[in-house]
C-alpha cells in the first residue's frame with residue numbers, strides 16, 4: 108500500500124497518484140512481515156536489485172535496470188588528516204550508470220511507470236534527475252519530457268539528456284519554478300511525474316543505506332548533501348526499515364549539508380523552526396542543490412528529529428576546496444554538490460559535533476564529469492612548449508623537483 112504521511116489515507120500501488128488528495132506526500136509501506144536476512148542478499152550480485160524483497164513493487168513488474176547500485180565504498184586516506192577524522196568512507200554514487208545516485212530511484216520508478224501503462228514521463232531538474240530519467244525512459248521505451256530552469260544546468264547533465272532524447276521545456280526562474288510546473292501538470296494528469304515527490308523514487312534511493320550497512324555495519328554518522336531533501340528522507344527510510352526488520356540494532360545520526368546561499372533547512376534547524384522558510388533566489392556554484400523550496404521538507408525534518416541529526420551550511424569556497432581535496436589527495440572526482448558533504452564533515456568536526464574516532468560515511472552523490480566547467484576551473488600550471496626539445500626540457504625541469512623530493 109501507499110500511505111499519505113499527512114492524513115494517513117491509503118492507496119493501492121497500482122494507482123498513478125503521486126500526491127494525496129489532501130496534498131500530502133505519499134510513502135510506500137514495507138510490510139513488517141517481509142522475510143529477509145543478510146545471507147539471502149549475500150548470494151546475489153552486489154547491485155540495487157539484490158534487495159528486491161525490500162522494494163515492494165508488485166511481483167509481476169518487469170524491472171527496467173541499467174545495473175545501478177553496488178557503488179564503491181572508498182576509505183579516505185590522505186585527506187583524513189585535513190578533515191580531522193580517522194574513519195571516513197566515501198560512498199561514490201558517481202559510479203552509477205548515469206553518474207549520480209538518481210539512478211537508484213529511477214530504476215524503481217520507471218519500472219512501475221512502465222507497468223502502469225504510462226507513455227510519457229516528466230521531471231523538473233537541476234540536472235541529474237533529468238539525465239537519469241531520460242536514460243531510463245529510453246531503456247523503457249517511454250518519452251521523457253524535462254522541465255528545466257533556463258540557466259544553471261551543468262553541461263555534462265544537459266548533454267546526457269540531449270543524448271538520450273529528451274524533449275526540453277525551459278522555464279523562467281529556478282528549479283523550484285520548474286517543480287511547480289510538474290506539480291500542476293501532475294494534477295492535470297498530462298504526464299507521469301518522476302521527481303522525488305514520487306514515492307517510488309524514495310524506494311530505490313533508500314538502498315544506498317542497505318549497501319553501506321551491509322559493507323561496514325552501522326556507522327556513527329551518514330553525511331550527505333541536501334537539495335530537494337528526497338535523498339536524506341530515503342536514507343532514513345532505509346535505515347529505519349532495517350531496524351524494524353531486525354537486520355540492524357542501532358541507527359546512525361544523519362548530517363545534511365546545504366550551500367550557504369540555498370540553505371532553507373539549515374536555517375530552520377538553527378532557529379528550531381518546525382518548517383523551513385523558503386528562499387526565492389537560491390545561489391551557489393553547486394547547481395545540483397540550488398534549491399530554495401525543498402518539497403520533501405516534512406520527510407527530512409522527521410529524519411533529522413528521529414536521528415538526532417544536524418544540518419550545516421557551507422560556502423562556495425569551502426565546497427571548491429573540498430572538491431580539490433578529494434580530487435588531488437584521494438583521486439576521487441565528485442561534483443560540487445557532493446563536495447559540499449565533505450566540506451560539511453570538516454565543519455562539523457571543527458564544531459565538535461563529530462568525534463575524531465567516529466565511523467563516518469559521506470555520500471558523494473554525483474561524478475565530477477557532470478560539471479566540466481567547474482571541474483576545469485581549479486588552478487593548475489600550464490606550459491606552452493615551442494618545440495619538441497623545449498617540451499622535453501620542461502618535463503625534465505618539473506620532474507626533477509619531484510624526483511629529488513624525499514617523500
Ligand code: AN7
Pocket residue numbers: 207231232233234235236237303332333334335336337338339395396442444445472473
Ligand atoms: C549530485 O537533479 O534535485 O536532496 O533535479 O544532483 O534528494 O534533492 C538533484 C539533487 C545532491 C540533492 N547531490 O538531493 C535534480 C536534483 C546531487 C544532486 C542532490 C542532487 P535531494
